[in-house]
Amino acid sequence: MTQGTLTGRTIVVTRPREQAAGLAAGIEAAGGHALLFPLLEIxxxxxxxxxxxxxxxxxxxxxxxxxxxxxxxxxxxxxxxxxxxxxxxxxxxxxxxxxxxxxxxxxxxxxxxxxxxxxxxxxxxxxxxxxxxxxxxxxxxxxxxxxxxxxxxxxxxxxxxxxxxxxxxSGPRDGFAPLEAAWARGALDGIVVSSSEALDYLLSGVSPAARARLQDTPLFVPHQRIAEIARQRGLTRIEQTGPADAGLLHGLVTYTRWTQ
Structure with a gap:
């Protein structure tokens, strides 16, 4: 992983709290900031x-x-x-x-x-x-x-x-206010969603204003089915990556290099 590849980028990691550490550490090691916001409580x-x-x-x-x-x-x-x-x-x-x-x-x-x-x-x-x-x-x-x-x-x-x-x-225990506040500040550069259930909670839980911002935020997903569901729900900025932490991190880095 090239150091500094994600410098200045804030990526939302929506995995359950117990499974988020590895991907968050990889984002931080690449120079980015991982904003942990579990969409599923297990x-x-x-x-x-x-x-x-x-x-x-x-x-x-x-x-x-x-x-x-x-x-x-x-x-x-x-x-x-x-x-x-x-x-x-x-x-x-x-x-x-x-x-x-x-x-x-x-x-x-x-x-x-x-x-x-x-x-x-x-x-x-x-x-x-x-x-x-x-x-x-x-x-x-x-x-x-x-x-x-x-x-x-x-x-x-x-x-x-x-x-x-x-x-x-179950869905987020504390609601969506922290995520929506970060969106309102323009502080989000991408969001990782690794299950269709999490995507459903995200789309049904955010306000209309946040939903509009979600349309303009790259959505990184590790599975074809999640990408298909996201398109069915009307989202367009979808980046399908490889599986697991390694695939997601590679996708984040590759996308960032292309868009710098």
Whole structure:
């Protein structure tokens, strides 16, 4: 990373508080200022009985899908509290950050999309084709709400799918006033949004004046689906980057070099 590449640029990092440090540090190391404004607050479920129930019969599943690093953080410790990960159980991750979290916990055999890091990308893998999953038990560890595409398609392909909620998601606890004040001062040069849920909270929560400023602010997103949703919502200044912190930071630096 070239020192000073982002000098004078303020970038809003909207990831959950627990996942924002790495990208913020990279922005600061490149000379920029990272304004932390989590659009999602992540909290564990109060009752882990569903996770514990799966742990007792983990050997019966053919595939365990983790939809995010949060799913790993809030489900895997409970799953492995009294047993090891079954050697025959195939793990799957929607994105590289999730796969890295699994690997850090010792689950290294993991399916991962090659390009599109979302449910569509995972479902496109040959290992999840109908002839592979039909008749198999699949468990999906996820947050509350969210898309049902992965569940629906796997069931259509003949799999028996169980969904386990291991964390809750909610919008910004303190409202949007700090973000809108920074926009009003003209102090924002870009905003990073790394999930469609976060984008929904942003678009529904800001005032009309801030929404207008958002139209003029480069929006950096690491996934094709988020870019598609942003366009559907009427946003035009969208920069799709590579995945995870490294991809986002590379996209920020490349964009800044082009626009200096």
């Amino acid at each position: 909290t564990p479920v109060a009752d882990l009985s569903a996770v514990h129930a799966v742990a007792h019969c983990l050997d019966d599943y053919a595939l365990a899908v983790f939809v995010s690093p949060n799913a790993v953080a809030y489900a895997l410790p409970a799953l492995l509290a009294k047993r090891n990960w079954p050697a025959a159980l195939q793990a799957a991750a929607v994105g590289p950050g999730t796969a890295q979290a699994l690997a850090a916990a010792g689950v290294t055999r993991c399916l991962l999309p090659a390009e599109r890091f979302d449910s569509e990308g995972l479902l496109a893998l040959p290992e999840l084709a109908a002839e592979k999953v039909s008749g198999q038990r699949v468990v999906i560890f996820r947050g509350d709400g969210g898309r049902e595409l992965l569940t629906d398609v796997l069931r259509e392909r003949g799999a028996s799918v169980e969904r386990v909620t291991c964390y809750h998601r």
